[in-house]
Amino acid sequence: MSPWWTEPTGTLQERAQVVVVGSGAAGSFVALTLAEAGLDVILLEEGFSPTRRPATMREAMQRVYAEGSFRTTMASAPMMPVVGGRGLGGSTLVNSALCFRTPPATLDEWNELSAAVSPGGVFADTGAYFAVQDQVETLMRVGPTPDALLSGNDKVQKQAARKLGWSEFNARRNTPGCSGCGRCHLVCPHGGKNSVDREVLPRAVAAGARVFAGCRVEGLKEGLVSGSLVDELGRTTGSFTVRAEHIVLSAGAISTPRILHDAGLVDPDGEVGRGLCVQPVHSILAMLPDTQVFAPGATQGHVVDEFVDDKMIFETNPTLPAMVVNLPLVGRELTEVLANGHRIANTGGLIRDESRGRVRGSFNGVARISYDLGEADMKRVCRVLQRGARLWFEGADASWVGLVLHGGRLGRSMAEVEAMTPQDLSPHKLISYASHPQASCSVGRATDGAGQLLDLPGISCIDASSLPNNVGRNPQISVMTVARILSLRLAERLGGRPLPLLAEPV
Ligand SMILES: Cc1cc2nc3c(=O)[nH]c(=O)nc-3n(C[C@H](O)[C@H](O)[C@H](O)COP(=O)(O)OP(=O)(O)OC[C@H]3O[C@@H](n4cnc5c(N)ncnc54)[C@H](O)[C@@H]3O)c2cc1C
Ligand code: SF4
Structure with a gap:
C-alpha cells in the first residue's frame, strides 16, 4: 500500500x-x-x-x-x-x-x-x-488506563493518595492498544x-x-x-x-x-507571541520501602487532582538518572541510593501558571522564548514541592524526599520540607520542565x-x-x-x- x-x-x-x-x-x-x-x-x-x-x-x-x-x-x-x-x-x-x-x-x-x-x-x-x-x-479513542497497565510508580502514587484520602484517578489516555x-x-x-x-x-x-x-x-x-x-x-x-x-x-x-x-x-x-503559558512541571522524588517502583506500565498512568482548585495536579513522572545524581548525596550514601534505584518514586507537580512569556522569532535557527516565573507561581511551586513531599512521606513512608532543584535538596522529614519557604527558592534554583506551551x-x-x-x-x-x-x-x-x-x-x-x-x- x-x-x-x-x-x-x-x-x-x-x-x-x-x-x-x-x-x-x-x-x-x-x-x-x-x-x-x-x-x-x-x-x-x-x-x-x-x-x-x-x-x-x-x-x-x-x-x-x-x-x-x-x-x-x-x-x-x-x-x-x-x-x-x-x-x-x-x-x-x-x-x-x-x-x-x-x-x-x-x-x-x-x-x-x-x-x-x-x-x-x-x-x-x-x-x-x-x-x-x-x-x-x-x-482519539480515549479511555481510562486499566489497573493492569499501571506502572509500579503509578501504583505507589495511587496507594499513597488513597491513604491520604486525596482525590485521584487512573489517567484517561488515547491508547487503545x-x-x-x-x-x-x-x-x-x-x-x-x-x-x-x-x-x-x-x-x-x-x-x-x-x-x-x-x-x-x-x-x-x-x-x-x-x-x-x-x-x-x-x-x-x-x-x-x-x-x-x-x-x-x-x-x-x-x-x-x-x-x-x-x-x-x-x-x-x-x-503575536505574547501571553505564552507553559505549565511548568517540577519533580519530587522519594526513596520508598522495598517496592518495585520501576515495574513497567503506562508512561504516566496516574493523576492526583486533590489540589486542582489551587491550580496544580500531580502526575506520575519517569525518573531520569540525572535527577538522582543531582541530589546532594555523595560517597557510600549515593552508591546505596543508586543500588536501590528501583525504590525511587517520582511525581511531577504541574501548575496552571499565571506568569506569561513571549516568543519573538528566532536567532540562528533557535526560537527566542522568554518566560519568567512570577511571585504567585513561585509560591505555588513551593506548595507543589511540599504537597508532593507529603504524598511520599505520609502516604508511602518515604525515608527521604528529593526535590529536583539545581544542586538538589533532600528532605529527611516533612517538617524539614515544610520549613522551606518561597524565599528559600529562587526561580534560578528551579529545574523546571515544560511541554505544554499555549x-x-x-x-x-x-x-x-x-x-x-x-x-x-x-x-x-x-x-x-x-x-x-x-x-x-x-x-x-x-x-x-x-x-x-x-x-x-x-x-x-x-x-x-x-x-x-x-x-x-x-
Ligand atoms: C513530550 C511531550 C509530552 C506531552 N504529553 C502530553 C499528554 O500526555 N497529554 C496532553 O494532553 N498533552 C501532552 N503534550 C502536549 C500536547 O501534545 C500538545 O499540547 C499538542 O500536541 C499541541 O498541538 P499543536 O498542534 O499546537 O502542536 P504540535 O502537536 O506540536 O504540532 C506542531 C507541528 O508543526 C510542525 N512545525 C513546526 N514548525 C514548522 C515549520 N516551520 N514548518 C513545517 N512544520 C513545522 C512540527 O514539526 C510539529 O509536527 C505533550 C507534549 C510533549 C512534547
Ligand atoms: S506505554 Fe508503550 S505501548 Fe502504551 S502507548 Fe505508550 S509507548 Fe505505546
Missing part, C-alpha cells in the same frame, strides 16, 4: 486553496475539517513519518523533537526546556497520551477573554464546544497510541488533503509559503514554494509566532473566532497558540477541540460546504 503522505525531493512547487503548516494535534484536525468541507488543502510538515521509529532516546531527540530537543527559554528565570514533537503527528507522536476535558470554568474564562472579537466569547455556545469535544475523544511499555516519549513502538498520524491524518487524506513531509516553512507572505526540503536531521536537501488563497499556521505555540515574527509580518511589540496567538487578542489574524486575515493561527489562556491540564484534547471549532468556521468563510461536527460517524 502506498503511503498517504509524500516526501518531496529537489524542488517542489504547488498550489492549493489552503495550505496548513504543521501536522500535530491541531494541524491534523484543521486539514481534516477543511478537506471535508471540500476545500483543496495542502499540509506541510517539517518532520517525517513515525514509521521510521527512533530506537534510542538520543535518536528520538535528533529526529522527532523540535530543535533536536534543545528548545529552551532564554535569558529567563528559570531557564527551562520547552519540548515539542516534530513529525507527521507533531507532539502527539511523543506525548504521554494523557487526556483531559476542558474544565467548564476554564471555558467560561476563555469566553470572557475572547469577548472582544465575538459577543459572549468565541466559545459562547458551550454545549456545541463540549459536543465537539465528545467527538474528538471518540475519534497500549501494552504498558512506558516508552511513549520515543514514539509508541507497538502502535498502541492513537496519535493523530494513525486515524486523523489518513482521514484528512481520504477527504482529499495532500500531505507533504520534510517541508520546513521558512518564508511567509500572504498567499505564499516557502522553505527548505529537509532530511530527518533537519539538513537542507531542496526547496519548495506553495501558493494558496489562505494560509493556516498550526506549527504549535512556539513555532507559529516564530514564523510570523521571522517573516516580519507582525508588529514586534504586538499580540496561548501565544490567542483568539480574542491576536486572532478572531476563525483563527484569522486580526491584522492579516489571509493568515490564520490555529493550534495550541490559539487558546485564550492555559488549560491547567495536559492540553491535547482542548487543542484538538479548539482546532476543530475554529476550522469549521474558517471553512465556511472560505466557501467550503457546511459540515456537521464530524462529517462521517466515528
Whole structure:
C-alpha cells in the first residue's frame, strides 16, 4: 500500500486553496475539517513519518523533537526546556497520551477573554464546544488506563493518595492498544497510541488533503509559503514554494509566532507571541520501602487532582538518572541510593501558571522564548514541592524526599520540607520542565473566532497558540477541540460546504 503522505525531493512547487503548516494535534484536525468541507488543502510538515521509529532516546531527540530537543527559554528565570514533537503527528507522536476535558470554568474564562472579537466569547455556545469535544475523544479513542497497565510508580502514587484520602484517578489516555511499555516519549513502538498520524491524518487524506513531509516553512507572505526540503536531521536537501488563497499556521505555540515574527509580518511589540503559558512541571522524588517502583506500565498512568482548585495536579513522572545524581548525596550514601534505584518514586507537580512569556522569532535557527516565573507561581511551586513531599512521606513512608532543584535538596522529614519557604527558592534554583506551551496567538487578542489574524486575515493561527489562556491540564484534547471549532468556521468563510461536527460517524 502506498503511503498517504509524500516526501518531496529537489524542488517542489504547488498550489492549493489552503495550505496548513504543521501536522500535530491541531494541524491534523484543521486539514481534516477543511478537506471535508471540500476545500483543496495542502499540509506541510517539517518532520517525517513515525514509521521510521527512533530506537534510542538520543535518536528520538535528533529526529522527532523540535530543535533536536534543545528548545529552551532564554535569558529567563528559570531557564527551562520547552519540548515539542516534530513529525507527521507533531507532539502527539511523543506525548504521554494523557487526556483531559476542558474544565467548564476554564471555558467560561476563555469566553470572557475572547469577548472582544465575538459577543459572549468565541466559545459562547458551550454545549456545541463540549459536543465537539465528545467527538474528538471518540475519534482519539480515549479511555481510562486499566489497573493492569499501571506502572509500579503509578501504583505507589495511587496507594499513597488513597491513604491520604486525596482525590485521584487512573489517567484517561488515547491508547487503545497500549501494552504498558512506558516508552511513549520515543514514539509508541507497538502502535498502541492513537496519535493523530494513525486515524486523523489518513482521514484528512481520504477527504482529499495532500500531505507533504520534510517541508520546513521558512518564508511567509500572504498567499505564499516557502522553505527548505529537509532530511530527518533537519539538513537542507531542496526547496519548495506553495501558493494558496489562505494560509493556516498550526506549527504549535512556539513555532507559529516564530514564523510570523521571522517573516516580519507582525508588529514586534504586538499580540503575536505574547501571553505564552507553559505549565511548568517540577519533580519530587522519594526513596520508598522495598517496592518495585520501576515495574513497567503506562508512561504516566496516574493523576492526583486533590489540589486542582489551587491550580496544580500531580502526575506520575519517569525518573531520569540525572535527577538522582543531582541530589546532594555523595560517597557510600549515593552508591546505596543508586543500588536501590528501583525504590525511587517520582511525581511531577504541574501548575496552571499565571506568569506569561513571549516568543519573538528566532536567532540562528533557535526560537527566542522568554518566560519568567512570577511571585504567585513561585509560591505555588513551593506548595507543589511540599504537597508532593507529603504524598511520599505520609502516604508511602518515604525515608527521604528529593526535590529536583539545581544542586538538589533532600528532605529527611516533612517538617524539614515544610520549613522551606518561597524565599528559600529562587526561580534560578528551579529545574523546571515544560511541554505544554499555549496561548501565544490567542483568539480574542491576536486572532478572531476563525483563527484569522486580526491584522492579516489571509493568515490564520490555529493550534495550541490559539487558546485564550492555559488549560491547567495536559492540553491535547482542548487543542484538538479548539482546532476543530475554529476550522469549521474558517471553512465556511472560505466557501467550503457546511459540515456537521464530524462529517462521517466515528
Ligand atoms: C513530550 C511531550 C509530552 C506531552 N504529553 C502530553 C499528554 O500526555 N497529554 C496532553 O494532553 N498533552 C501532552 N503534550 C502536549 C500536547 O501534545 C500538545 O499540547 C499538542 O500536541 C499541541 O498541538 P499543536 O498542534 O499546537 O502542536 P504540535 O502537536 O506540536 O504540532 C506542531 C507541528 O508543526 C510542525 N512545525 C513546526 N514548525 C514548522 C515549520 N516551520 N514548518 C513545517 N512544520 C513545522 C512540527 O514539526 C510539529 O509536527 C505533550 C507534549 C510533549 C512534547
Ligand atoms: S506505554 Fe508503550 S505501548 Fe502504551 S502507548 Fe505508550 S509507548 Fe505505546
